[in-house]
Amino acid sequence: MLEPDQQDEQRATLAELLRELRQAAGLSGERLAARCAMSQAKISRMETGKILPSVIDVEQIVAALAVPDDAAEKLVALARVANVGYTSWRSLARTGLWRGQLEIKALHESSQVVRQFLPAIPSGLLQTPDYARQVLTSTVKGRPERDVDKMLEARLSWQRVLEETDRRFEFVLTEQAVRWRRAPVSVMAGQSANLAALSERENVEISVVPLSSEIRASPLNLFVIYDERLVTVELFSGTVALRGPRDIAYHLELFEFFRSHALTGEEATGLLCSIAEEFRRETE
Structure with missing residues (x-):
């Protein structure tokens, strides 16, 4: 289990990885949002750490970006940890x-x-x-x-x-x-x-x-x-x-x-x- 400062670190890491994966795929926030049936504003807030993405949000994003299974599993696991304070x-x-x-x-x-x-x-x-x-x-x-x-x-x-x-x-x-x-x-x-x-x-x-x-x-x-x-x-x-x-x-x-x-x-x-x-x- 994580203390508050460790929780913040996990959430910041998750936001950074989501942003990097989108950029590596060559997609704009708007295009990714369309693929995930989310708003562009929500994608932006998740990538900047202003809101914490749920496990389901992360599952939708890695699927939309066609992230390889092993990397996707690690990202989803990180989301689970970040969602437990x-x-x-x-x-x-x-x-x-x-x-x-x-x-x-x-x-x-x-x-x-x-x-x-x-x-x-x-x-x-x-x-x-x-x-x-x-x-x-x-x-x-x-x-x-x-x-x-x-x-x-x-x-x-x-x-x-x-x-x-x-x-x-x-x-x-x-x-x-x-x-x-x-x-x-x-x-x-x-x-x-x-x-x-x-x-x-x-x-x-x-x-x-x-x-x-x-x-x-x-x-x-x-x-x-x-x-x-x-x-x-x-x-x-x-x-x-x-x-x-x-x-x-x-x-x-x-x-x-x-x-x-x-x-x-x-x-x-x-x-x-x-x-x-x-x-x-x-x-x-």
Whole structure:
């Protein structure tokens, strides 16, 4: 996986190679665009590195230029690498982890439909302030230091996007994610009740995969799909961004697969309410 400076280098190399291949073939940008059913402006932006070509874009270009198979395979492989971005928490910590919350806010504000698969913990969009503070406070040795107050302020600010009814938010959580005791019982009770309340909003769908379900697939990672243009996958060490159409299609299929095994609507709300009540009773 690549850090941001290495990603930029890969993208610049890809742009340069595309330009050189077109020039070697003796084609103008306009003629290549016609062969690929693209605009000349798009070809120009790809060759200057202003936009990142998708794997499909590169496949169309090498086919139009009749690039030899071995060279074409290398170029397509480079496109795949360039379309996968990796940002480590340590890299982000150098400029302030709280800035990452602002980037997430911008992604949500630029999307009409956001889908989140949450096998281990509720999304920051769904967290109460008390629960979020517990989550943002580092407890594992080796994790980067963070300004919890700044991160919390930023997280709470982007939760307001849920109030924009022209956007839709779909969440699939495992029951384990709801029950995992990431905070004191009193905080867990409030967090579970918050999930139940949010599930009743018209533009929010919260589905819960019950522990009793038999599912022949493993929920390996938290991932978020922004419209059908970007997937982010969260790891312990950082976040991977996937922009390739096939990667996005695969994660859409995964999302629907897990949702098909989940409780939805009133059943999901009922389960969340019952979990909140269980936690509440423990505080008595």
